[in-house]
Amino acid sequence: MAARVAILGLMIHALLLAAPTANSEPRGFRATLIRREKAINYPRAAQQSYDRLSTLAARVTSTQTPLRSDNEGAYDMEVSIGTPPQNLTAIADTGSDLVWAKCGSCPTCMPKDSPSYYPNKSSTFSKLPCTNRLCVALEEQGQATCGARGTECDYKYSYGLSGDDYTQGYLGNETFTLGGDAVQGIGFGCTNMSNGNYGTGSGLVGLGRGPLSLVSQMGVGAFSYCLIPDPSMASPLLFGSLANLTGSGVQSTRFLQSGTFYNVNLRSITIGNARTPGTGPNGIVFDSGTTLTYLSEPAYTLARIAIVSQTSLPRVADTDGFGPCYQVTGNNTSGTVPTMVLHFDGANMNLPVANYFVEVESGVVCWVVQRSPSLSIIGNIMQANYHIKYDLDKKALSFQPANCSSM
Incomplete structure (x- = not known):
């Protein structure tokens, strides 16, 4: 009897130490924000900021108009996806929700010279079906369709009113690593075609208030950052219990x-x-x-x-x-x-x-x-x-x- 109790105790301890899922109890995570350019080109920043303002204002009255990202002076988030982790950077964006990354060789993706995530090199990747709540949310925005008998949720997420800038692919489920902590069950866009200005990173991490955003999926309740203007230094991005002031x-x-x-x-x-x-x-x-x-x-x-x-x-x-x-x-x-x-x-x-x-x-x-x-x-x-x-x-x-x- 004592042996059984001891074994049970060890099993419970192991479960408590296991990697958290996106819907587990809130805990603390630390990530890093970096700026790519050595100095801000202010004329270019002014034009790109105005473009972003225009699409943000349009989305106030149209849920089908996600944001154009402003990469001049923007901050990229360092994130790893999959098992084993594949290291990438992506624009951190409090003004949008969808999390997405370039997948595979992606010859028709922008920017062309940034690294991609390869789902076939990860043991934890799976496709999200059309019944998943994230796919339903995209469908309600007119941004997703269902193919492959409902086993694959395909999306085309357009940026701006013209639709010339977009990211297109299918929704997947993966383990995201922030700092040294792995978070299971994150739904994200596996992009195989894109057009537009997404800086020098490999995608975009939505940190908005909608159900598709990283912070909403993690269920941590809050996040914070402290932006350092010096591009040679990394800025902290904190989630959950670490986000306290x-x-x-x-x-x-x-x-x-x-x-x-x-x-x-x-x-x-x-x-x-x-x-x-x-x-x-x-x-x-x-x-x-x-x-x-x-x-x-x-x-x-x-x-x-x-x-x-x-x-x-x-x-x-x-x-x-x-x-x-x-x-x-x-x-x-x-x-x-x-x-x-x-x-x-x-x-x-x-x-x-x-x-x-x-x-x-x-x-x-x-x-x-x-x-x-x-x-x-x-x-x-x-x-x-x-x-x-x-x-x-x-x-x-x-x-x-x-x-x-x-x-």
């Missing part, structure tokens, strides 16, 4: 509505000694995949006026769509530009100058907030050096100033 300076605000995007209410903006209005009932979206920040009217014009009237630097011509712009010596703006504070419901974000003024060319700094014809977005430049938590369970966003390189 502790210590002083933590502030929180509620999400405005359900859906993929992380909208919060921007009530007003303080610039120096001026208080300007926020962005109205649609709020503002925190988005890791957009580099620049966008404000709708009249928030943009009134904030710009406040910046111009309180900046004591020599004014120069606007540069490549950025403005106002100023001449500086040694990129020193200390005491010469006004402070900028974002006021949300129950929370205030006191921005470092480097989060809203950047050197776009030698000796010239510009305010990198842009005018939006529709939706407002807080891009990743403005989020830098903040630990930002997306709490799906509590439907709230939290943040605190942080030394991201020490996390």
Whole structure:
């Protein structure tokens, strides 16, 4: 009898140590975000950010319009797929849901020179049938069809209204490894054809609020990141119990509505000694995949006026769509530009100058907030050096100033 009890105890212990599944109890995972380019090309970032803004705004009224990714200044996530693990990088995107990677040789996939995941080299790969809830979710969006007598869920996920940019393939089930932790049962797109600008990585990891996203499938309830602007350093991406914010300076605000995007209410903006209005009932979206920040009217014009009237630097011509712009010596703006504070419901974000003024060319700094014809977005430049938590369970966003390189 004692031997049986001992054996049972060992079996239970082994089960507790086994790799978690996507639907197991929340625990902590750590991943890494990296930036590929040595320096941001700001004119290109402006164009790509505007393209992304356009498709994001379109998706507010059309669930069939996923986002175009903005790879200039975007952050890639390091992830391993399969058993044994195959190491890849993919754009980390809080503004979309689908997780996908290039599969096989994929001669018609973009970008052509990035590595692929090979399902035939993994012992844990399987195809998802049409009855799977992830396939049903894609079908409801008009993005999936069922072939092979229902044993294969084929998708064509179009980016933008034109449909020229897309990823196409079939849904699979795999083990994803984040840091040193393996998570079983992640549904993802095994792409065998794609077109568009997806940076230099091998796919895209959706971190939105919908059922297809990585964070929703893992069932961890929350994730956080702390973005380091220095491209030579990796930024932490934390899931579950590791995503906690502790210590002083933590502030929180509620999400405005359900859906993929992380909208919060921007009530007003303080610039120096001026208080300007926020962005109205649609709020503002925190988005890791957009580099620049966008404000709708009249928030943009009134904030710009406040910046111009309180900046004591020599004014120069606007540069490549950025403005106002100023001449500086040694990129020193200390005491010469006004402070900028974002006021949300129950929370205030006191921005470092480097989060809203950047050197776009030698000796010239510009305010990198842009005018939006529709939706407002807080891009990743403005989020830098903040630990930002997306709490799906509590439907709230939290943040605190942080030394991201020490996390």
